Amino acid sequence: MENKTSKYFKYAIGEIVLVVIGILIALQINTWNKQNEEHELELKILQEIRVNLNLDLNEIQEDIEIMADINAACDDVNTYLRTQESPSEKFFNNAAILRVTPHFDPNTSGYGLLVSKGIGIISSDSLRNDISLHYERLYSYYKRYEEERLRFHALHSEPKLIQHFTPLYDETQKYYLKHKISQEGFNILKKDSAFTKVISAIAYENSSVKNRAERVEKSILSLIKSLDNEIKSLQ
Template sequence: MENKTGKYFKYAIGEIVLVVIGILIALQINNWNEQRKEIAQEQKILLQLKLDFNKNLEQLDEKISMRSDITEASIKLLGFIDNPEFVELDSIIFQLSFLLTDPTFDPVENNLIESGNLHLIRNDSLKLKLTNWSTDVYQLQEIELEYQKIRTEIIIPFNEKTGLYRNIINALWKDGYIPKFALNKTAIVKHKIGNTKKQLNISEVLNNIEFEGIVADSFNWSHIGNIQSLALRNQIIEILNLIDSEIKE
């Protein structure tokens, strides 16, 4: 009886060991399958992120170019103010048209944090940059909002009050206008609304202290905006490089 009990005990232990091993193998297979699914999902997310951030880079470059136009136009206008001799109205009008542009960066939404999928990104450096992305963009957009306010509340009303606005709009459209932010960059649209028939005094415009402040303010905010934009551009490049390092061919 003792012999049989010992055999049964050993047999029972063996059965338990086999069951435990089976459970462990099943768990290991399940974990491996889950990990494989997460890696596949991560790759899908990385490919979408690459597409999104390439679009962000393209759009941001457009905004940088627009702000560069504003800063260059502002410098030329300040030069006209300091040296008004032989300055023509058309030159002032042409440079003022750049100050009416509204460069605002509106990147593709990154909802990784909201969706709870950020944990799928295994690269910690990439994960950190994606976490900080919204904050970095917001810092630039705060500056853009300041220039929007200046443009809407000061620049446009000043041009309307001095009678320059119609001439500026006519200069934009008469030879064909394609904004840098246009979706269709091949469509050249021409319209001629003509210049104002009112008498415009160049000297009054150039000697107007408000005009000088407007031009200086335009330079200031556009230049600050581009400093932030170039820093953000570097962030995008770093993010794209990290994404590429994680994408499996």
């Protein structure tokens, strides 16, 4: 009886050990599966953010080029008013450019997915912080600059331009609105010192936004580089 009891006890312990091992293996497999799922999700999110940033980069660089055109147009218009006695096609085109206010609309689907899944899914602390700062602070701050320029445009530059110029639709023009002014209107415009001040203010407001846009461009380029490195390490 003692021998049978000992064998039964050993058998029971062996069964318990096997059950425990089975549970531990199942838990480990479940952990691996979960880690693999999180790994794939992290990779997917980073790749989508990478695509979004590439689109953002193209848009912000296009806006920077347009703002450079606006600054050049401001200089040309002021110089023309000081040195010329009659309007020209180039003057009309430059006046039209003064009404342009580029608007940056970032693509945020990847970042939105990241927020919904939890930003902690990104394993790299530095990359996680860089992404958060870029979307939550840099883009928001840039939007404030654009909004300030739009308010200035609505309150000051737009009324002054409409006062002196007649906007006409023209398919051939880059900015789609050609601004005409008669000789008599041009003579009046040359004497309007307030108009010259508005043009200088347009250049100032535009330069402020352009400077901020160049910071956004720099941040996008840096973040794309970091994302490329992280995506490569995860693949």
